[in-house]
Amino acid sequence: MGRFTFFLLTFVGLAVVYSLRTYQTIEVKNERFDFEKAKKAHADKVKEIEELKKMQAALYAPKVEKVEVEATGPLVELTTPQLQRGHDLYAKCVVCHGKSGEGKKSQNAPAIGGQHDWYIVTQLQAMKDGVRVNKVMDPYLKKLENQEFADLAAYISKLPKIWAK
Ligand code: HEC
Known part of the structure; x- marks a missing residue:
């Protein structure tokens, strides 16, 4: 085994160890897929997103100050x-x-x-x-x-x- 192969194998080994460290296990549930539940979860998420969107829109909407115009003078020009x-x-x-x-x-x-x-x-x-x-x-x-x-x-x-x- 030449030095180069040794070096390569060490490198590959380290890479494998590193990737295994960051590997996340997916929890396996022995549960039947409940379509209704998934549908509801999806609907809830959509609703949450809609609400967040609304909040965001409200945050970035240009502020419109409601100005109540109080008529001071007469409504008709009193020309005669x-x-x-x-x-x-x-x-x-x-x-x-x-x-x-x-x-x-x-x-x-x-x-x-x-x-x-x-x-x-x-x-x-x-x-x-x-x-x-x-x-x-x-x-x-x-x-x-x-x-x-x-x-x-x-x-x-x-x-x-x-x-x-
Ligand atoms: C106390 C409340 C009140 C006051 C003050 C009042 N009105 Fe009336 N007016 C009414 C009501 C109620 C009617 C609807 C009567 C009916 O159903 O026939 C009416 C009807 C009228 C109508 C007829 C509208 C139509 O489409 O046929 C005119 C014109 C009118 N008023 C003018 C005046 C004027 C001018 C004054 C001020 C001098 C005046 N009113 C003060 C209550 C009032």
Whole structure:
């Protein structure tokens, strides 16, 4: 046996010992393969991964600051004296019909923003005359004149058409 062979065999021997050291034994279970169990384990893993993905997405998502824009000025540009008067009169109606005339379910008050001005006038007139019975609005309408109905209608008809859900 030459020196070279001796060296080679030693090297191979060491390599075998090293690979055996790192060799991991696989546990042998004498258990029947349970498909349902494996399926469930897989589903759980998938769910876990989904959750992790969501967490990761939330972590890297650009932060969107929710800015609540509070309307400060009037919703309609008060370019004429009539619109100004209508806006001021409408303050009394906000409780039920909402700032934008979007209506309020809790008050049974319908959306009136963006409604035709002529329709608003005829309805207010009909309510005041008792032709259309509206007990809740009665006290408000009694004090109003025809001119004020027209002013209100001019303003309300210019409000955005929004319906409160
Ligand atoms: C106390 C709550 C309340 C207040 C305040 C109020 N309303 Fe109403 N309004 C109602 C309710 C409730 C109705 C629906 C009545 C019905 O079913 O006929 C209504 C209906 C209306 C309608 C008819 C809508 C339609 O589609 O036929 C108009 C127009 C209206 N209101 C305008 C006004 C104006 C203008 C004011 C302010 C002067 C006002 N309301 C104040 C409760 C209110």
